[in-house]
Amino acid sequence: MKRLHRFVVLAAIMALIVGCSGQQASTDPQPGQPQQEQQTGQPSSQPEAPAEPEAPAEPEEPAAPENPxxxxxxxxxxxxxxxxxxxxxxxxxxxxxxxxxxxxxxxxxxxxxxxxxxxxxxxxxxxxxxxxxxxxxxxxxxxxxxNDYVIIGPPDDPAGVKGTATAAEGLKKIAEAEAIFISRGDDSGTHKKERSLWAAAGVEPGGQWYQETGQGMGATINVANEKLGYTLSDRGTYLAHKKNIDLEVVLEGDTPLLxxxxxxxxxxxxxxxxxxxxxxxxxxxxxxxxxxxxxxxxxxxxxxxxxxxxxxxxxxxxxxxx
Amino acid sequence: MEMIGQGIVAALKMLASGDAELVRVTLLTIRVAGTATLLSILVGIPLGCLLALARFRGREFMISLINAGMGTPPVVAGLVVSLLLWRSGPFGYLKLMYTPTAMIFAQFIIALPLVTGFALAGIGQLNPKLQDQILALGASRWQLYWLLIREARLSLLAAIIGGFGGVISEVGASTMVGGNILGRTRVLTTATVMEVSKGNFDIAIALSIILMFLIWLVTYALTRLQQRGRPQ
CATH class of the missing domain: 3.40.190.10 (Periplasmic binding protein-like II)
Incomplete structure (x- = not known):
């Protein structure tokens, strides 16, 4: 009896895994098949016998392109x-x-x-x-x-960025005040833009106040919010996070911020x-x-x-x- | 605190609504982690037995590799699989990058040393006299292995739980080789990271709760299996 129970539990786990793969309408190329598919340029819509649990049936796609x-x-x-x-x-x-x-x-x-x-x-x-x-x-x-980038920062604006006309001027103020600035630091489009703005400001950012996250925009906004620092964000991501954060827009509208x-x-x-x-x-x-x-x-x-x-x-x- | 409350409410709502996307993400999570664990059991347990019982040159060195591999960072596994499966890589022609199969490969690399290492320790811990005794009673080689595996089942189930826990919770490899593609390679962990970066903390908390529940459920089933037949 004991052995039977063990068997039932194991079988249930197996069935769960296999069952999951059955319900998955995935279109992964199957190991061994894709090369041939690529050469003949056929969409893999013929039903194939699933050799492994992770090889589900292909869905029927009307008028599928050659290489979908x-x-x-x-x-x-x-x-x-x-x-x-x-x-x-x-x-x-x-x-x-x-x-x-x-x-x-x-x-x-x-x-x-x-x-x-x-x-x-x-x-x-x-x-x-x-x-x-x-x-x-x-x-x-x-x-x-x-769309445009905005510089966001703490509402009390310790570096006095609000009221400056250009992004370069705003960044210069942040550097002078050594206010915390959180950079993406990930070679993303936003990070590239930020580097070009620092260059325009004539500042080589570095030191305790300049911190890089190496993460995406959302994660970087969250870090800036916790540390009450400034950061450069695209407006879209800022708006998506607005409901969760205290930071607000301190500078916007400058042409280089496009x-x-x-x-x-x-x-x-x-x-x-x-x-x-x-x-x-x-x-x-x-x-x-x-x-x-x-x-x-x-x-x-x-x-x-x-x-x-x-x-x-x-x-x-x-x-x-x- | 308010946020956690909102997350729990959101989790219940998502579960109650039977959201199709959530169901798909959860099923894919089970499928990928489950398949990777099964494969690692099929390879890891025999390998662990072999390393525990056989005596050959280089055995200790191999064991040290397995033990080091138990700490394989998922991102390293992800990077290795990426390098192999990228179009520019040696297996690029298979077109497996950004598929669940690629995720299973990466997770297999993570789980295999865990399962092997635990199995090795469990079998190695058995009294060596047991082997002689079983053989003396006239058992064949295969009967011997089977009896030893049965004897070490507590450790072996711990090995399975360890392997499964290692892969279902990883995010680095899944993101790199899966790409977190909606409806195709999104699993609970990568979806959680994405929702945090979208600022949807309530959904992220809901996903975490579902993931934890799932881990508990599978672990509970395995624990039942493990503890069965223990003297009360």
Whole structure:
């Protein structure tokens, strides 16, 4: 009897695990199969006998593209604000592609693109993007939208940033007062922007008051809030966190604080595994009128103001000039 | 304090509503950690027995590797698997990056030394005379192994609990090789990290509560198994 009980418990655990995999409508390529799939270019929609518990049946996809998988490397802000939660399912439904959204800092996203590990990039560090265009690592780079960065800090504003006209001036005051400044320190788009603002201020930040988290924007805002420090944030992430924090906007509206997002394809001619068609479809999708309209109104219901301003079809020069 | 209360309320609401996404994330968590643990049991327990019972050159060195491996940081396992599975890596053609299978690989690397190490310690702790006695009673080699495994079952179940606990709680490897992709590779731990960075602390607390409950549930089942047949 005892042995029987043991057996039943073990069987129950096994059944649970196997059962879970049965319910998972996943589309992972199966070990041993994918290479062949890739060569023949067939979507894996034929039912295959699951060899392992983690190999579930493939769902039937009407009019699935030849290579259905698109890896999108993007910045944390597009995910953390929830924008891609709206846009990606829409793109998938409309085109039959399956998007794997990898949310990392812009620096890492660009690196993934440069190495051919991703198919399409949605990033916000124009100065770092240009070398990739010039080297031919990315193609079809298009302006999608912008919003702006804000400097947030403690309400009592110990460094006296409020009332300064430019971001450079504000940062200079923070450095002079040696007020705590929390930096992303992760080579993200926001961190790159912050470095350029310090350079404009003529300050090489360092010392006890300048602290780097090496984490995403949300985590960095939380650290700044606990330490009552200043930090540079994109407006979207700030608005998403506003309900939890004491920090408030101490500086906004300066032209260098513009935060510009581009979408671009990783060059499929450089890396044969890159899904050029899927990436091109995603770029086109982001520039569609309907999608641009969604971007325009996204977040208004929740925060009372839009998080992003659509710029499809514009050039960066037009944006900065106007 | 208010936040914790809100989190518990949110957890109950999410559980009560049977939110489809939550169910999917929870099932994937069980599937990935469960498969990785099962695989590590299949390899780790025989390996542990072998290292405990066999005598060969380099045995101590191997044991030291296993023992060091018990502390494998999940991010290191994640990095190794990433390097192998990236398109530029040796197994890039398999297209396994950012799939549950990749997560299972990484978690297997984390769980294997844990299971092997505990199994090795458990079997090694048995009285060596027991072996002679069993053999003297005319048991075959396989019967001997089976009896020793039965004898060491307390330790072996501890090995399984340790391996499972190690993988279900890790976030570093899952994030790196899974990518926390909505509906595909998002598990409870990576979802918790994401919700914190989104500022949704109540959802993060709810996810944590569900994760802790899940760990307890599985551990409880294994503990029942472990303690069964113990003299009262």
């Amino acid at each position: 998988e698109v890896i999108l490397a993007t910045t944390t802000s597009t995910v953390d604000t929830g924008l891609l939660d709206v846009l990606v399912p829409m793109f998938e439904e409309r085109t039959g592609y399956i998007v794997k959204t990898i949310s990392v800092g812009t620096g890492q996203a660009l690196k993934l693109g440069e190495n051919g590990e991703a198919d399409v990039l949605l990033v916000h560090a124009p100065e770092s993007e240009k070398p990739l265009v010039e080297s031919g690592a990315v193609i079809n780079r298009q302006l999608v939208m912008h 935060n510009i997002y581009h979408v671009m394809q990783v060059n499929p001619e450089k890396w044969p595994m890159v899904n050029g068609e899927g990436a091109a479809a995603f770029v086109d999708f982001m520039l569609e009128d309907e999608v641009q309209e969604i971007i325009r109104t996204f977040g208004v219901d929740k925060y009372g103001e839009p998080l992003f301003f659509p710029d499809g079809g514009k050039t960066e020069e037009e944006l900065l000039g106007g």
